[in-house]
Structure formats: structure tokens, C-alpha cells
């Protein structure tokens with residue numbers, strides 16, 4: 001979607017760009033990043049959106065769920081990512097309990113994410129219960145990405161990470177929620193782990209782009225956790241995940257060779273030391 005001449009700075013992806021991409025039928029690519037180096041790599045490779053997901057709680061901090069990560073942690077991760085990005089739109093998750101208690105608190109959390117971290121937009125999980133809060137945040141000039149289906153911040157309510165909205169009642173509720181989020185002013189909507197047919201129905205019934213993770217091919221875009229698609233995490237293999245690299249084995253192999261070279265005295269050699 002961005003066209004730049006050689007030597008020119010990249011044309012930045014904005015929330016309007018991704019809305020236009022749906023209109024033009026151009027698929028949207030989104031990956032997570034939580035630090036400067038990974039963000040710089042992913043941005044250079046041409047990703048449209050970088051999500052500073054609260055999956056940082058799992059991937060970076062080693063927690064079992066996304067619940068423990070705090071707003072201050074998310075602001076730190078987001079500010080690191082923003083410094084590595086030239087082109088992509090940077091969307092930051094508002095973490096659990098930073099927006100559910102009162103609209104005022106949600107507005108303050110979203111404002112801190114924009115002012116202190118430099119995020120370009122925030123993402124929030126949920127439908128009807130938070131629609132009015134989203135409206136207020138959007139009215140304050142802060143773009144919001146919605147998130148429906150499997151919403152990991154509610155894992156203790158669901159009790160399982162299984163596919164959501166497989167029954168008619170939950171599917172109808174999800175369609176209603178998607179329309180409410182569009183009306184509330186969301187510029188895009190993540191749909192996680194729902195049947196592909198339902199995701200297609202939602203995609204065709206709203207004008208804002210849908211971005212799927214385990215939600216089938218008809219979504220307007222796709223998102224994956226970068227550590228999963230790069231094969232850094234070898235123990236996680238859900239059906240929706242495609243691995244594009246095997247960095248787990250690459251890194252273990254490289255460290256193994258380094259350890260051998262240090263132990264044998266092969267590293268450093270003549271050219272790797274100062275005279």
C-alpha cells in the first residue's frame with residue numbers, strides 16, 4: 001500500500017491506510033513485537049501493522065496468562081517498539097484491568113499509551129460491555145482496534161483456549177458485538193479463534209477491516225505472534241499457526257557452537273583480538 005521512491009522515507013501506514021486497504025481488497029499483514037530490535041526487523045520487512053500485544057506477558061515475561069502484565073510494562077514495551085519503526089502502524093494492547101473499571105480510567109490508560117509510549121492506536125478486548133468506553137476514547141482522538149472471539153484477558157471466564165462462537169447464540173452475539181464496535185468508532189477488529197465461516201460473515205457485514213488469528217482466510221488481514229511464526233517457541237503448535245523459520249534450533253545450534261569454541265580455545269582467534 002505504501003509506494004516510495006528510492007532514497008525516500010517510507011510512507012507511513014495510518015489507520016486510514018488500513019481502512020482503505022479493505023476497500024481496495026488489499027490484505028493487511030500484522031505481527032507482534034515487544035522490543036526495538038524485533039520491531040526494526042519486522043518493519044524493514046514491510047509489515048503493515050505491529051501489535052505490541054499483551055502476549056508480552058507470556059512471551060517476554062514467561063507468565064501463563066496475559067493477566068499479570070501492567071500498563072507500565074506495556075508502555076515500556078511499546079516505547080521500545082516505536083523507536084524501531086519507520087513505516088508500520090503501531091497498535092498497543094491496553095492490559096487487563098486498565099480499561100474495564102471506569103471509562104475515566106480507560107481514557108487515562110489510553111492517553112498514557114499515546115503520550116508516554118508514542119503508540120499510534122490502542123487495542124481493547126470485548127464487545128457490548130466496553131462499547132461506550134471505546135466511543136469516549138475514539139472521541140478523544142485515540143484510534144481503537146477491537147478484539148472479539150477468544151479474548152485471552154477473559155480466560156478465567158472461558159476456562160479454556162478452545163475455539164469460540166461455535167454455537168449459534170455466541171455466534172450471533174459476536175456478530176452484534178462486531179457491529180457495535182464499528183458503531184463505537186473502532187478502525188479495525190481482531191477476531192481470534194472463531195470458525196472461518198463466522199469470521200467471513202462478520203467481515204462481509206462491517207465496513208472496518210477484520211484481522212484474523214485462527215479465523216480463516218476471508219478476514220481482511222492476518223496476525224500472528226512473531227515468536228510463534230519464527231519458530232522461537234517450539235512447544236506451541238495450534239492448527240492456525242504457520243511457522244516461517246526454525247529460530248529455536250538455529251539459536252540453540254549457534255550457542256552450542258559458541259560454547260564449544262570457547263571451551264576449545266578456538267574463539268577468539270588472531271583476527272578477533274586487538275594488537
Ligand code: KIV
Pocket residue numbers: 032051052053054055056093190192213223224225
Ligand atoms: O496479545 C496478542 O498478541 C494479541 C494477538 C494474539 C492478536 O492480542
